[in-house]
Every structure is written in structure tokens, then in C-alpha cells.
Amino acid sequence: MKEIVNKLFLEEKTDNFKKEISDSLFNKYGLFPQNHITFLLEEELEFVDKNNRIEEVIILYDFIKWLKKEEIPYWLRGAAGSSLLFYILGITRGNPLPAHSFCPKCKSMDWLDHDYYSGFDVKEDLRCKKDGYLLLTDGHNIPWESFWSYEGNEIVFTIDLPIDSYQKIKGFWESYQAEILKEDILVIRKEFKGLRFLNIDCIFTIEKVNQDFYKTNLDIVEAIKNFDLGDLPKPHNFSDLLHGLGLKFSTGAWTDKTKFMIENLGMNLSDMVAFREDVFFFISGKFAYMEDAWLETRNFNKGKKSWRDIGEINLAVDKWKLAIIEDILYLFPKAHCMEYLIFSIKNKYGGIKDV
Template identity: 20%
Template structure:
């Protein structure tokens, strides 16, 4: 990336990081993460980084994260020329390199790569390597189990265990237990006495489970029972999974824990890659049409009136597609990629936006660029204001955990002209995300948004296959008028919708947008449809079999497998070969999906009359 002779700024950053990583014994974590990421990439799945690992340039160079934490800069992919110091580069300090104007290499004439997100390494390890690092990785949900299995390949059989969790009693459950106990014995207790006993029961262990992505690694030569008992989760002896009996928080200082989590974004990007042939890594992060999705609906070729009054085009884009996130986008008015990272930081934090940054922006005291959006902002700003770097780091760590500010810190901040609104903002914050996490998530979201603009059918196919949890063939695929009828009904009952209906209502909006853009569905062909994936056929979308109401994933797989064995002779034959229920078969018949399939295999003389 930077040539044989590294630029001074790159060499200094890498040396500083490697010294901190190696001297504190964290190099092994990098090697393990690198092996896992490389294996996933080799098998065709991108991996997203979580947390602050993206603030480590060593992690970028190891291929663990895509986030480049160096300051904004230009670099030439051909002759390795780089520019960190020109005035136009300096003007983008604290922002993303991808927001800089395009430029041609003055040495060889090649178009320069715009790189860097300006994230300090100290967010990850502290100034003296005194912060315990945690490398969390988002693998595709489809690939997660393979990544877990690959851990066993790396470390050997019997050296890895699933991290256990402890399920405790919640207050309502405890209340039910206690009330039942006294009722069964005919004892009357006042509510205040029951509440007192409830408080003593809340938090008591109820069951054990497993962490969704945690893998605990045992050092070679050690015995697992030295650290923790092990068990099958919830004492289910039929499962091959073995978990730590102790909650992983109790032992994570003694044993290495890897966070290998499953996420929809890498799965969706893999499906988009398969449908479009586009390498997601090559998607530009400065495309104006994609950026316009966060300002209006023009890139979609529709007006807000066409899509139920939604003023933006980012519906269905990860991080930005919910009502809450879209309202933030409207209020914050992002102009560039850097702003999207800041909005992502705001939306993930607790008490960072509502009643805090939102109010400050409305009052004109701050802008999206100056408000506190990610934890790194605090440390960088305080260092700029002249505070000691170690103290700035300590203040950042306290604020991001919701512990507030000590009096002496407030005095120090005031002494360095930190405004009162900034101090008040710090005091309100309960939790903050790191900038590296936000950058990694927004990069993934941007790639999906790019496909929404330039490959709409592929985008809708991937969205409905992977992210839509309430897609209903009967409601959504019978034309725009039928969809509108149900939308109005759901809108009237908006406050009383069940969880399932809320999911359906959310997906209706994406379908409405798809119809408005001029696209349509083709009826399910039971011989061509896939169990859980939408397909593009003749410029239309064919829904998956599991979108038929009442047909679960296993039933959909059974139908797809049975269809491979040849035509169904009758509905009876369909029922026997697929094990589908009568209700589902009747619904499929009503929807015209079974064609003119007779009820049974028996022929009637009248059929030939």
C-alpha cells in the first residue's frame, strides 16, 4: 500500500502500535483474528470489525479490519506516492479521506486512492497499553458456524469451548413465582411484602445458556477444570456443544475469549456480489448518488408522496433505515461520509443524541461536526484544547461508560476553555461507541446503499431474502393496490399491532418503494422457487417459498427438494411428498400457485367427457 520505503507518519504509527501490542503480549490475538478473517475472505465472505479494533493500524495491515485509522491522505496504488501534509489534506483533519476531492498522482498520472478515517490507536489499547483489548468480528450469519469450527482447527480438539452465560430471574417472573407460591398455600400477602421478596429474588440464577459468538480458548497443557467447570448448555446432553459453566465475564481475565459473531451485513453483501458480480471492496465511498439517499429520494427516481411521505431514500439501509435513525438523519443533515459515521455513533450511544446532541444542534451551540458523537471525539478534542493526553484518555473512558466527570476534571476542562455545553454533554452520556465501530458499520451500509441505487432488483432480492422478517406473499405480491389496502389497515391499527404485524408493516414500506420504482414480482413457480432466497427472473422478483404464510423454513426446503424429483401429480401427491399442511396447500391453491393440479391421483371418467 505504501511501498518499500514507508512514509515517516506510517512508520511511526506502526512502530508505536507494534511496540505496545508486542510488549503487552497481545500479538497472539492479532494472529488468531488474522487467521479467522483470512479464512472467511478466502471462502468468499467479508468480515466486519466491531468495537475499537479498527483504530489499530496494525490490524488494518494484518487484514483484520478494513478501517484505515490513519489521518486522511492520498496514496497511489501504482507508484506508492503518498500525501499526508499538503494544505488540502490538512483541511480534512478529523474527517474521512474518502470525502476529499479526486486527485491524479503527480508522479505517474494514476488516480489516487483517498484513504484514512483519522482514529487514534489509544482508543484500543490506551496510551501505555494498559487497556485490555477485545477483538470482536462480525462474520456472515451463514458462515459463523464454520468460523467457530475453524477455531478448533487452529487450536486443536478440546482446546476451545463456547462461552457460557447465566440466565437470571427477571422481576416479573419472580413476581409470578412468589404470587403462585402463596396462592397455592392459601396464604395472603400484601403487595408491598411480595415486592420486598421479589427484590431478593431478582438476579438469582435461573438457567445457563451460551454466548451467541463467544469462544473461550484453553492454553495448551492446561486443564479446563482449573478455570471453570464445563457443561452442555441448559444440561441438554444431546447437543455436541460444550460451554463454560461460569459466566464468561467471570473468567475473561484468565482465558482468551474470541467474539465471533453472526451478522446480516456480510451475508447480504455476499448475495449482492453473487447477483451483480461487483467486488464490494471496489465500491467508491464518495458516490454522490448514494450520498443523496441521506438527503432526499431523487436517486430512487421517486417522490416522497410515492412512498408514503418518507422524505429520504435510506429506508432499508442498515444503521439508517429505521424511523428513529431517519429522523436523526433529517435533523443532522449529513453532507459527506464523515457525517454518516458521526450519525452512526450517535444512534448507537445511550443519551448521546436525544436530549443531548440533538438539543445542542437545534440551539445552534453545536453542529454534527462539533457535537460529541463517538468516544474518540472526547479525547481528540480535549488534547486539542491543551489537556494532558493521558488525562484526556481517562476522561473519555469515564464518560463513555456513563461514569461522568470528577470535579477536578471539570476544573481542568474549564481552565483550558472547554465550553460549559461540552461539559454538560459529557455528564449526560451513559454509553458511547468507538469511531472505528461506526466507520466499519457505515462502510458495510454504504455498499448496500450503492446497490440500492445502481442494482435495485439485486438490492431488493437480497433485502427480502436476508433482512425481511415479516414478508408475506399473499399481502405483498398481488399488486400495488392490494398492498395499499393492507397498508391503510395496518396504519389505522398502528398502536395495537402485534410483533409479527409490526414486522409485516415495516417490510410493506420497502415493497411499496420497490413498486414505486417500477419493479414487480413474478408469481412463485414451485419448481423454480428457492426455499429462502428471492430470485431475479426476467426483470422481476420471484419470492422465496418461505414467504407463503404458514410455510416455515423446513417446510420450504421440503417443497424445494420434492420438486427436484419431478412434477407433482396432484395435491395429494404434493401433500405426501412435501409433508405440507392442508392449510398451506389450500392457501397455495387459492393463490394460484398449484396451477390446475387435481385434488387426487385418481382419474374420473367425467374428466374425459
């Protein structure tokens, strides 16, 4: 990519970009974020930098900032929402960290009990021990590797956009490429009347837009009551709602077996295998190296499940999951459903032509 991008652009944008990351992290988690957060962010940044992806992320960030300025609603498909970097910068909306509470005033933070799959599941009011402020709870436990490691070198940032914003967005890219590129690279696609700029895929699938999208708060309680999961059981909390969406979208995940477990064994939607990450967490403790677990997770949707026969899995207390995993043909990334769900809630549950 460096061969076609203006060199001056790379130098100026990269320096400013790294400062914006630091500023955004400070605004979210204060001057001294917990070590786990800084470790994850530095680890992801190192991966992005080492694989020469930083310029692509900068261009995506510029585009997202422009969309927000113009108040054009959007959401990112695929596993992009698992990136902590993207979340800190405000590119994506779902917090991929494990469930936690934090104080909006003093920025103190605590990890929640492992029983919470999501910070949005906390129903009682929690108060800061230092200043008495009402704590915010967040985090949905999605590893950043789910995006960068899973997709490898073929990463495309796919963004759903309102159909009626096509001409305006086309104009943005034409102006942007004139500023930063040495040659024309914008591709006009027939599918979804789409636009492709480098590895950023703009697809125009949003038919209806909530005009107050950027002012609409995330009402989780209302979403749990009103979001349509079709024939699936009613969710008890946000994790149930999110997993229900995963079961609904995936192929072979919602079967008579999973239905029986919920209706007769007292299990919840959030206990089921609904996402690629559920497979990863299931097998990760059975491998000596995390890379091997990610490799096997990547192979899962290709129909390769060689890990089923390893001894540690046959002795695992959650071996029952094998019975439902064997029926699954395709699983979506958790981040895909997370970004879709948050967008849908802010957009008043719908308006998207194709998920």
C-alpha cells in the same frame, strides 16, 4: 497463553507474521512510507509485543485470512478498527490514519487539510504531481490507543458473522485448535449461538448477506444518499454520516441541544460529540501527559467527568462542547461505527440482527 499454545507454532508463526506486516505496508504505502506511519505502526507493535499480545493477533489474522478465502462476510465490533496494524494487515476495513491522499502508482502521499475529518469527504478529483494518476483519499483519524489503551488487558476481538456460517466456522476452530493448542479451548455459547476461541468471540448476527460482498465497491456517494439515520438530519458528506451513526447509537448524544445547534447555528453532524475519541481530542490538549487524557476518556463512560473543572477547559474556545457532553451517558468507539458502516455499505445497508 504461552502455556497452552504449541511452542513451535509461536516461533514459526511470529517470524512469518512480521514479514507479512512489512509486505502489507509496502503494498499499501510503498518502499518508503511517511515517517508518521512507520512511527505509529512501530509504536503499536512495541505495545502489542511488550504486553504479550502478538500470538493473539496472529491467531485472529489466521482466522480473518480464512474467512476471506471462504468469502464469508464479517465485521469487528468495538475499537479494533482503530488499530493501524489491523488495517495494514486487512483485518479491519477503515483506515485509522488522519485524512490523506496517496497515489496508487508511485505511492506518494500527502496529509490533507485539517478541515477534512475524513479522506472520504474529498469531492474533487486530485491528481498526482509526479505521474498524473488520480489520487485516492482515505483516513478517518482514529488513534490506535483507542483500542489497546482504552480496553486495557481485557481485550476481546468480537466478530459478527453470518448465522448460516456457524457449522463451517465451528469446524475451522476445531481443526485449528488441534494444530496449535495443547488442550481443547473452544467454548460454545448460547448467546447468539456463539463460539469463543481464546479471546476471539464469534457471534452470529448477520441475517442477510450480499452474495457479492467481496466484489462490491464502497460507494460513498450512494451511502450518503441512502443510509438511514432515522430522525437525524441528512448528512452532507461521509463524516456527517459516520457521526450521525455515532449519535444514533450512543446514549444522550442526540438531544434538543445538538439538534438546535445543527438546525439553527449552522453546525454539522460531524461537529458534534458522537464518539469516545471526540472526548479524547477535546480534553487531550488540556493535559500535560497523553496517558492522563486516555485515563479520563476511559472514565467517561463510567460517569466520571472530573476534568470538566480544570482551568484550561474553562478557557478553551470549544468550551461549548461541555454543554452537550454533560448530557451524554454512553459513547461508542468511532472504530465500531466505522467498521459497521463500511460493512453495511458493502452488504447493501443492513442484514445485522443486533448492533
